[in-house]
Amino acid sequence: MRPPSPSIPEREFALSALQQSMRIDGRTLLEIRPINLTFGPALGCVECELGKTRVLAFIDSKMIKPPEERPLEGIISIHSEISPMASSAYETGRPSDEEVAITRMLEKVLRRSDAVDRESLCIVAGQRVWHLRLTLHFLADAGNMLDCACLAAVAALRHFRRPEVEVVGEDVITYDPSERPPIPLAMHHTPYVLTFALFPFASTPAPQQTKLSSTHVPTPQLANSSITAVLDPSPLEASLLPSSSPSLLSLALTPQRELCVVNKAGGVPVSPEEFLWLVKVAEERVREVEACLEGGLLKAKAEAEGIGSL
Amino acid sequence: MGSRVEILNDGGYRSDGRRQFELRDIAIDLSRHGQADGSAMYTQGLTEVLVTVFGPREAKLRSQTIHNRANINVEVNIAAFSTGERRKRSRGDKRILELGAAIKSTFEPVIQTHLYPRSQIDIFVQVLQQDGGLLSAAINATTLALITAGIPLFDYVCAVSSGVHSTHAMLDLTTLEENDVPHLTVAVMPRTGKITLVTLETRLHSDRFEEVFRIACEAGKVLHEEMRNAIKARTSALARAMGEGHPAGAPSNREGDEDFEMGDD
Numbered sequence: 193m194r195p196p197s198p199s200i201p202e203r204e205f206a207l208s209a210l211q212q213s214m215r216i217d218g219r220t221l222l223e224i225r226p227i228n229l230t231f232g233p234a235l236g237c238v239e240c241e242l243g244k245t246r247v248l249a250f251i252d253s254k255m256i257k258p259p260e261e262r263p264l265e266g267i268i269s270i271h272s273e274i275s276p277m278a279s280s281a282y283e284t285g286r287p288s289d290e291e292v293a294i295t296r297m298l299e300k301v302l303r304r305s306d307a308v309d310r311e312s313l314c315i316v317a318g319q320r321v322w323h324l325r326l327t328l329h330f331l332a333d334a335g336n337m338l339d340c341a342c343l344a345a346v347a348a349l350r351h352f353r354r355p356e357v358e359v360v361g362e363d364v365i366t367y368d369p370s371e372r373p374p375i376p377l378a379m380h381h382t383p384y385v386l387t388f389a390l391f392p393f394a395s396t397p398a399p400q401q402t403k404l405s406s407t408h409v410p411t412p413q414l415a416n417s418s419i420t421a422v423l424d425p426s427p428l429e430a431s432l433l434p435s436s437s438p439s440l441l442s443l444a445l446t447p448q449r450e451l452c453v454v455n456k457a458g459g460v461p462v463s464p465e466e467f468l469w470l471v472k473v474a475e476e477r478v479r480e481v482e483a484c485l486e487g488g489l490l491k492a493k494a495e496a497e498g499i500g501s502l
Numbered sequence: 503m504g505s506r507v508e509i510l511n512d513g514g515y516r517s518d519g520r521r522q523f524e525l526r527d528i529a530i531d532l533s534r535h536g537q538a539d540g541s542a543m544y545t546q547g548l549t550e551v552l553v554t555v556f557g558p559r560e561a562k563l564r565s566q567t568i569h570n571r572a573n574i575n576v577e578v579n580i581a582a583f584s585t586g587e588r589r590k591r592s593r594g595d596k597r598i599l600e601l602g603a604a605i606k607s608t609f610e611p612v613i614q615t616h617l618y619p620r621s622q623i624d625i626f627v628q629v630l631q632q633d634g635g636l637l638s639a640a641i642n643a644t645t646l647a648l649i650t651a652g653i654p655l656f657d658y659v660c661a662v663s664s665g666v667h668s669t670h671a672m673l674d675l676t677t678l679e680e681n682d683v684p685h686l687t688v689a690v691m692p693r694t695g696k697i698t699l700v701t702l703e704t705r706l707h708s709d710r711f712e713e714v715f716r717i718a719c720e721a722g723k724v725l726h727e728e729m730r731n732a733i734k735a736r737t738s739a740l741a742r743a744m745g746e747g748h749p750a751g752a753p754s755n756r757e758g759d760e761d762f763e764m765g766d767d
Contacts, residue, residue: 458607
């Protein structure tokens with residue numbers, strides 16, 4: 193069952209607030225909700241919270257015989273079914289358009305952009321390769337599940353360690369983690385996804401910032417913009433967009449200013465200048481996300497070592 | 503795999519003899535297709551797409567009617583023989599669903615759907631051959647088919663694919679080039695110069711992206727000229743047929759016959 197669309201007063205209130213560069217949840221237009229990553233207990237098990245949206249990513253690995261056409265590459269498979277657990281809007285069975293969009297985007301970000309070096313997952317050419325199985329559990333949908341799911345998946349890939357193996361003649365010896373430390377995955381790059389919702393009206397510049405925290409990054413400004421871009425849209429903001437053609441722009445990019453996936457299909461038309469401005473904004477914001485993940489990984493590592501030394 | 507092919511040689515030519523910013527031959531056939539209200543056969547190099555448009559008409563399913571605007575239904579079918587190796591894709595294939603969804607959401611804000619409440623516009627995309635730039639060809643063909651169907655649009659939508667080989671931007675890639683270089687598809691609305699669709703699926707530095715993105719925006723305007731000429735040629739053929747007033751006119755007037763009779767009623 194779809195949740196009811198917002199009432200007319202609620203809708204008008206939210207839109208007029210956006211026109212004045214304000215959001216109902218108190219964020220500025222280009223601010224992401226707080227990210228909270230919980231690592232463990234197993235390696236490759238990460239729960240990512242983005243505001244109240246929660247996604248759990250889990251990776252396990254096993255050895256398989258590679259398919260004939262790609263004997264030198266390991267396999268990564270992504271399993272993500274959105275169950276009614278996340279929100280009553282989702283049903284089991286036939287995936288909705290939204291679900292297809294999320295799974296396709298995940299596939300593009302993690303697989304097609306070659307984030308993980310698949311050749312390093314090969315053990316014996318044509319005989320044995322690693323098969324990584326990434327399962328995403330959507331625990332709660334409070335808007336923008338795509339960004340949350342991608343962050344969870346990337347964090348899990350970074351956190352995961354596969355067992356050390358050695359090839360002796362024909363045999364493959366797998367070492368227990370207590371014998372030899374398991375090794376992290378070789379990653380080419382770490383993409384982070386940021387989603388903007390675009391509204392077809394100009395907004396007045398934001399009121400003077402009152403809270404100037406140390407993490408605050410100055411946002412590049414664009415003059416004479418005819419659109420209002422909202423980063424990390426909440427469910428209310430997403431429901432203000434026309435459902436037939438939601439004006440969402442999803443950018444997957446690395447902190448090294450490389451774009452991995454850009455997806456804007458239809459919706460509000462933007463001028464090239466506005467589009468490039470949005471890319472610049474995303475480049476700034478992605479550093480915050482990266483700092484969050486790197487900080488979390490360091491902490492998880494320190495904790496794991498603390499347990500190990502006891 | 504493709505890395506043994508020289509994408510851009512020292513002389514500045516590509517593997518099929520084109521220059522960096524040269525588009526492939528474009529052929530547009532707007533002659534009527536069966537019972538469709540509008541159709542367009544769009545050929546760009548070896549990529550060939552046939553789009554037929556039906557409607558606005560009553561929706562087949564009552565549940566699909568929207569009380570204040572027209573519903574747009576896009577169905578994509580990729581012929582099994584369209585690629586080098588014969589491959590049947592089921593209709594539920596994620597890639598096909600995504601292609602259909604991209605076309606639908608691109609045209610939703612462009613078609614003046616509010617003029618046709620409680621009706622449906624069906625767009626059938628049939629991919630006959632593919633050699634790169636499938637999404638852009640499908641979008642261009644859909645624009646043309648919608649125009650021949652007489653459905654009011656706010657603007658043309660002109661899409662073009664482009665890519666980057668080391669530091670050189672290239673336009674309108676073939677499959678061979680798509681396998682090798684990062685590429686993106688951009689759809690432009692030429693009247694306002696605004697962008698409705700951008701897709702990129704391979705890693706590309708944002709400085710390079712900016713460069714190729716701007717070139718693609720320009721290329722969209724060139725395509726617009728091409729598409730407008732095709733529409734103008736057809737419309738003037740129709741108008742001429744109406745002026746002559748003889749149904750049994752020259753062979754080129756064949757398409758105009760019924761339109762003349764309709765105007766006569």
